[in-house]
Amino acid sequence: MxxxxxxxxxxxxxxxxxxxxxxxxxxxxxxxxxxxxxxxxxxxxxxxxxxxxxxxxxxxxxxxxxxxxxxxxxxxxxxxxxxxxxxxxxxxxxxxxxxxxxxxxxxxNPFGAPGEGDADEIEAYYKDLRRMENGIIDFYASTTGTSKEAIKPLMKKxxxxxxxxxxxxxxxxxxYTKIPLNAVAFSKNLITKSNKMSNTLDKKEAETLVDKLLSGLKNFGKSEKPKNLKVIQDANGTELEFPDLEPDDTPTVGAKTTADAAEYVMPNGETYVVEDGELKEIKPKEEEAPSEEMAALEEKIENLVTELAERDNTIQALQKTNKENSKAIKGFETEFLALKRSIGSSFKHEKGERKEQHQDQKRQVWKKKDQD
Structure with a gap:
């Protein structure tokens, strides 16, 4: 039983x-x-x-x-x-x-405050309180299997x-798995002699029947939590339930929740502010200030961009100068070809003294060209 x-x-x-x-x-x-x-x-x-x-x-x-x-x-x-x-x-x-x-x-941890008394009485009170605390820690550790080193700070907090x-x-x-009581109705006319319950029950059948009755009576009239409700976890693993939302819904400001009044930081960096059983505010993720290393790297990138821009300007200027130089060289080549044709047109091959005459004439032509 x-x-x-x-x-x-x-x-x-x-x-x-x-x-x-x-x-x-x-x-x-x-x-x-x-x-x-x-x-x-x-x-x-x-x-x-x-x-x-x-x-x-x-x-x-x-x-x-x-x-x-x-x-x-x-x-x-x-x-x-x-x-x-x-x-x-x-x-x-x-x-x-x-x-x-x-x-x-x-x-x-257990807590309390001593009444009036001298130093010995107050000291004895605190010693008893500490002894009680250590006893609870030892008991929790031996019963749960969790170490004392883990339990002690949890109790203190x-x-x-x-x-x-x-x-x-x-x-x-x-x-705990509940066994709900389902409303049923029977008709005496539908119960045949072969399936009627025996007037006598063995011990096991009686205990099973009593178990069901006690479980049903205990939970009678209690409302079950809806199974399909929105449950989310913050960054620390604390669960927030939103009984009016479906599992696929996204909580918004004004949504009802069973969570305690507090601020919950979500894994995505947002902060849910809960007051009076309601989601009052959703604070966006706070942008982190850049580190010194990141700031130095960004400055270096900016300097490189500036330097590249200056080099690009220099290359463009050199390309412009090169273009002008190419144009001038082309002009010199044209003049040189004209000069070459001029020299060639006045040259006549003669023997002896006529060769020297040609050389004087050639020099004269160069001299005239320089004067021009």
Missing amino acids: IGVLNIHGIIGEIPDENGNIMQPNVTFLDVVQQVESQKGITQLDVFIKSPGGFVEEGDDTYNYLISLKQKGVRIRTIVEEVCASAAIKILLAGDERLLIDRPEIMIH ETFLTPEQAIEFGFATGF
Whole structure:
């Protein structure tokens, strides 16, 4: 037979600022009364929805559940909505530690403040608080398999774990599968004698039937989260749910979300600002200032571009000069050819003294040309 234990509310009777006991709460006495009223149980499903409370009362509940395990009762702890602080130890009493949907799982160091007293009394208080802290770290490490070096800073920072992280670190073992109650109607006229239920059930059939009834009664009237909703993760792995959006939709300003009020940096660099269950703003990615090395490289590129432009201008000027020089050389060649023709036209071959006369005439022609 499967029994049910509900730990809903603050663990222990803790007074508020006005001295009134905070509600709802569950005491160790409540736990014992719930369990002892169910006779012959072979399994106990412990449903936890608690922000924590007194460490000592949480320890008493844990020890009581362990004593039931020693008597052969299988313990299964199941988290609804929230499990934090002192409630974590109760969670770790389960052979199976299951999560319903996406509850909040939080671990932190124990805290408190001493009352009035002398130095010895205050010092003793702090020593007890430190001893309690170290004891919790040792217990978490031995039960979950996660190292003390990893757990200690997480507790100091008051860390909220996602369901996936809670499973990865050993605080939970998996997700709880609900068995929904389906509305059905039967007619007595359609039930034949051969398929009527027997008036007697064996033990296994009875336990199965009770299991289904208890599960259905517990979840009766509760609304399930829509399965096809938009879920995104920020750069740190924190999930943001948008219940009104489809999986393929893109969140925009004004979209409703179940995420806590905060600023979430997305993998693409955008920042989602969430307030009062709504996406209030989407900040664009901040452009990073260029590094000194990058700035120096950009300056070098600019200098090279300027230098190339100057060289291009120089090449163009040289090409222009070369063109002008080519034109002048062409003019010289024309004049040279004309001169060559002029010299050739006045030359006559004669023997003896006529040769010398020709040479004088030739020199005269050159002289005239220079004067021109």
